Amino acid sequence: xxxxxxxxxxxxxxxxxxxxxxxxxxxxxxxxxxxxxxxxxxxxxxxxxxxxxxxxxxxxxxxxxxxxxxxxxxxxxxxxxxxxxxxxxxxxxxxxxxxxxxxxxxxxxxxxxxxxxxxxxxxxxxxxxxxxxxxxxxxxxxxxxxxxxxxxxxxxxxxxxxxxxxxxxxxxxxxxxxxxxxxxxxxxxxxxxxxxxxxxxxxxxxxxxxxxxxxx
Amino acid sequence: xxxxxxxxxxxxxxxxxxxxxxxxxxxxxxxxxxxxxxxxxxxxxxxxxxxxxxxxxxxxxxxxxxxxxxxxxxxxxxxxxxxxxxxxxxxxxxxxxxxxxxxxxxxxxxxxxxxxxxxxxxxxxxxxxxxxxxxxxxxxxxxxxxxxxxxxxxxxxxxxxxxxxxxxxxxxxxxxxxxxxxxxxxxxxxxxxxxxxxxxxxxxxxxxxxxxxxxxxxxxxxxxxxxxxxxxxxxxxxx
Numbered sequence: 001x002x003x004x005x006x007x008x009x010x011x012x013x014x015x016x017x018x019x020x021x022x023x024x025x026x027x028x029x030x031x032x033x034x035x036x037x038x039x040x041x042x043x044x045x046x047x048x049x050x051x052x053x054x055x056x057x058x059x060x061x062x063x064x065x066x067x068x069x070x071x072x073x074x075x076x077x078x079x080x081x082x083x084x085x086x087x088x089x090x091x092x093x094x095x096x097x098x099x100x101x102x103x104x105x106x107x108x109x110x111x112x113x114x115x116x117x118x119x120x121x122x123x124x125x126x127x128x129x130x131x132x133x134x135x136x137x138x139x140x141x142x143x144x145x146x147x148x149x150x151x152x153x154x155x156x157x158x159x160x161x162x163x164x165x166x167x168x169x170x171x172x173x174x175x176x177x178x179x180x181x182x183x184x185x186x187x188x189x190x191x192x193x194x195x196x197x198x199x200x201x202x203x204x205x206x207x208x209x210x211x212x213x214x215x216x
Numbered sequence: 217x218x219x220x221x222x223x224x225x226x227x228x229x230x231x232x233x234x235x236x237x238x239x240x241x242x243x244x245x246x247x248x249x250x251x252x253x254x255x256x257x258x259x260x261x262x263x264x265x266x267x268x269x270x271x272x273x274x275x276x277x278x279x280x281x282x283x284x285x286x287x288x289x290x291x292x293x294x295x296x297x298x299x300x301x302x303x304x305x306x307x308x309x310x311x312x313x314x315x316x317x318x319x320x321x322x323x324x325x326x327x328x329x330x331x332x333x334x335x336x337x338x339x340x341x342x343x344x345x346x347x348x349x350x351x352x353x354x355x356x357x358x359x360x361x362x363x364x365x366x367x368x369x370x371x372x373x374x375x376x377x378x379x380x381x382x383x384x385x386x387x388x389x390x391x392x393x394x395x396x397x398x399x400x401x402x403x404x405x406x407x408x409x410x411x412x413x414x415x416x417x418x419x420x421x422x423x424x425x426x427x428x429x430x431x432x433x434x435x436x437x438x439x440x441x442x443x444x445x446x447x448x449x450x451x452x453x454x455x
Binding site for chain 1 (some may be wrong): 273275286407
């Protein structure tokens with residue numbers, strides 16, 4: 001096995017650029033998935049089955065099909081329909097949409113875990129519907145689900161390399177570009193592999209600390 | 217689409233199914249070995265198993281696939297056939313996730329059961345084989361079902377390496393037809409259909425295993441499924 005530290009040194013500038021793009025995609029994707037997931041959850045509680053049923057079918061479909069194919073779909077089909085976005089925006093949208101179908105389940109569990117007494121108290125205080133949600137239910141529910149949401153952020157981090165296939169130069173994209181230009185595959189791929197392990201390990205430590213503080 | 221292109225898609229489905237079966241078998245083996253090792257009485261065995269889990273869960277499946285395809289041949293001289301390289305990468309990665317399921321289910325078995333085994337002077341291996349595993353396995357099935365769906369979605373990644381799976385065939389058809397909406401819709405539907413069949417199969421398996429340890433299959437989990445079916449409206453056929 002040959003290991004060339006010079007190659008690692010040469011790769012580092014590209015690596016930081018890739019890391020930046022990865023973190024960007026991750027942050028935006030997380031925000032989108034948290035928001036969309038909440039929207040799906042609230043729609044699933046709508047009184048009419050004409051709302052619940054389509055939302056249920058679509059989210060189930062998105063959850064059970066590969067993110068990679070969804071990326072291809074959005075990247076190649078949307079321009080055919082006259083909608084053009086940058087590759088990164090498409091990738092963020094795909095990741096956010098895909099993971100919103102997971103976060104919706106997390107939110108639902110969190111909302112169901114709020115004791116019935118809280119609902120009853122809100123009714124007894126004659127709180128309007130909107131205020132019941134924003135001041136009583138959601139603050140308690142979201143507090144409970146932060147650790148679970150955090151796990152999905154880590155999963156999202158591990159799915160960002162897929163953005164490479166739609167030409168986004170995140171970490172894996174940079175590594176592949178570098179390997180093809182310099183014909184050195186071992187070092188860049190190992191560096192980003194280690195970076196992924198390190199980042200997700202640190203994130204899981206952070207999450208455990210957060211869990212201790214929030215869930216008591 | 218012409219029939220020639222459909223042949224391409226059918227070949228892709230076959231490759232995807234093959235890869236799914238092989239990597240599911242490898243992942244199951246890895247999850248049981250590593251998961252059981254994490255409940256071993258020796259600290260060093262537990263540490264090694266935990267280390268394996270952290271490393272393989274920490275890295276991305278796609279990075280792992282790149283590593284197996286590009287670094288193993290150059291660095292160690294192991295050139296694998298694409299099918300086995302894909303199986304290895306997916307099996308090891310998803311096996312690490314599975315080992316957590318196995319560990320969780322083993323720890324969830326009532327401690328009194330294990331103590332009963334000790335009182336009857338069973339060896340550790342007998343306790344595992346005759347007492348703990350038969351009770352733990354049925355509890356693992358719903359989680360393994362989810363993991364299997366994730367694995368199915370993961371098999372699409374090998375298309376990046378040029379393996380002719382379903383996703384790869386979709387890309388070929390897109391290049392041939394110069395239009396993408398139709399073929400990608402079909403391919404998404406095919407993946408969804410495979411996932412649906414897998415969910416049904418796993419649910420049947422769970423029922424049989426639960427009946428085997430004298431648990432009523434129609435209690436807790438099916439009530440949860442029922443609720444899920446009511447809220448999602450699909451995929452919740454409950455007996």
